[in-house]
Amino acid sequence: MFDDAWLVHEDTHLLVLDKPAGLLSVPGRGADKADCLAARARSRWPDALVVHxxxxxxxxLLLMARSPAMQRALGDAFANRRVAKRYEALVAGTPDALASDDGWGEIDLPLIVDWPNRPRSKVDLAVGKPSRTRWRVLGPGAAPGTTRLALEPLTGRSHQLRVHLLALGHPIVGDALYGGPPAARLMLHACELRLEHPATGQALHFVRAPEF
Known part of the structure; x- marks a missing residue:
């Protein structure tokens, strides 16, 4: 069943939803992985189509299109980096605050799927695909020994934020796959989206704060 609290924005062209942790975005393999946000959204909006x-x-925050034409337009916007995404995360330890004017640093490490250990990804300087993440310290985390970070992925590789933060020496709290400190959930939340509406040209800005 679709939860009304997940709806952030609805119009005739697109939806913006707030996916809860633990729910698949799209169906996985097998009947036990059929439940997902896309299926629940289609129970209310039968025309809803996956974009990312x-x-x-x-x-x-997750976008869905409401027509094949809008799905293509939004897909192109993601592919051409016309959608700005920001995340918040709690990480282990205390990354050094940066001395740059805006306080942002960048992790520029190529990534590749770690096939023998799927679904993990890994840094591979020889054959990895270019991968870049901007990060900034927001302050101390709620738990001792943790820090809250703002994250902006400039590319969209599998597990990019999780692997980049591991490489930085500060894995995300609750990330059992990459050795983060244990927690009830992965402390990673897509908190902000900015884009131009493909149909109207309107500047769209959506924010949904994390629960952690």
Whole structure:
């Protein structure tokens, strides 16, 4: 069943939904993985189409299109980096605050799927695909020994934020796959989306704060 609390924006062209942690974005393999946000959205909006995904463990803002033409337009916007995404995460330890004027640093490490250990990805300087993440310290986390970060992925590789933060030496809290400190969930949330509405040209800005 679709939960009304997940609806952030609805118009005749697109939807913006707040996916809870633990719910798949799209169906997985097998009958036991049929339940997902896309299926629940289609129970209310039969024309809803997938544009992009979030990891099952990640919560936050997710766009869906309401026609094939809008699905293509939004897909092109993502592919051409005309959609700005921001995440918040709680990480282990205390990354050094940066001395840059805007306080943002960048992780520029190529990534590739770690095939023998799927679904993990890994840094591979020889054959990895270019992958870039901007990060900034927001303050201390709620738990001792943790820090809250703002994250902006400039590319969209599988598990990019999780692997980049591991490489930085500060894995995300609750990320059992990459050795983060244990927690009830992965402390990673897609909190902000900015884009131009493909049909109207209107500047859209959506924010949904994390629960952690």
């Amino acid at each position: 995904r979030l990891d099952q463990a990640t919560s936050g």
